[in-house]
Amino acid sequence: MKPMRPYDAFLLISFGGPEGEDEVIPFLENVTRGRNIPRERLAEVGEHYFLFGGVSPINQQCRDLLAAVTEKFAADGIDLPIYWGNRFWAPMLADTLEQMRRDGVRRVLALPTSAYCNWSSRTAYLEDIDRARAAIGEDAPEVDLVRPFYDHPGFVEPLADHTRAALDALPADRRGGARLLFSAHSIPLAMARESGGPGQGFGDAGAYGAQLAEVARLVVDRLDREYPFEVVYQSRSGPPSQPWLEPDVNDRIEELAREGVPAVVVVPHGFVSDHMEVKFDLDIEARQTAEKQGIAYERALSPGTHPAFVAMVSDLVREYTGDGAPRRLSTVPRCIGCDCPG
């Protein structure tokens, strides 16, 4: 295999999560440092983790993805060493970057485990990269962050496959009346409006909201029939006085039940894997809401290690090494004001 230029390593950057009860609070302190999150919300979220023995599934999901990517790179002749660093828990990004420097790595292509444009999913990753590089100093490796990949077929097709499977799992007599709820992490309205650059005509929820609407449509286009669908939000934090993106998934399930809708399929299209926000907020909380209302409920899997999603990683590497054209399904204008190319 010939070594590729201009990159000499691949890096997965993720959120990180605790892997034991004693790690929960320090992890939450890392996440919320300098953010405007009420103490009660923090205690509540801590309980979500304790319910699972203090173990977030996200780190294991990163290991699984990296194992699949390692195999795929070998099959595709991509000869790059693979590294992993998190923003909020071990292995920490700063430590990984320092290890890369010691290994002689100069130019890094990094993939974030978030697909969309907004401060929290994009800019914050860039800021953390800058901070980690600054701590190392002059010989810090250079890092390019792969573009938002929400509109790559390798992100959309797994969601479509998983939505079909969830529809199939509904009771047959309710399936025809099912509503699809595409669920993403809520963010403060002000943060959403800044995404994509202010005044760029993306609508109230900024580029993030426009991209979420587009991916929902792309997924529905790939189903055997046109189910009614909408975008909802989950996992809101922040003080109640601060407006965040709405409607909340639970509120919508209650309203739809009152309207007589017999079933919902929740598609977590705002996420890359079934981490804690999916396992608790959807599989426990939203499911309970549905059960209380007597509305049938299924949740589609997130992309995870779907072969098309793993193949997307190879595709993105080739896009950045100039060995492949960008693959994009979206017709939404590219966002402005973040670093995305195009």
Ligand SMILES: CC1=C(CCC(=O)O)c2cc3nc(cc4[nH]c(cc5[nH]c(cc1n2)c(C)c5CCC(=O)O)c(CCC(=O)O)c4C)C(CCC(=O)O)=C3C
């Ligand atoms: C857009 C978005 C994504 C998706 C894209 C991406 O992945 O980037 C995401 C992912 C995740 N969020 C996660 C966990 C948390 N997020 C929090 C807080 C916040 N998230 C926000 C946004 C997002 N978050 C925001 C605006 C806040 C408020 C604080 C702030 O303004 O920055 C808090 C603090 C407590 C709380 O308030 O809930 C926790 C614990 C985990 C790990 C799950 C696990 O452990 O398995 C993951 C993958």
Ligand SMILES: [Fe+2]
């Ligand atoms: Fe979050």
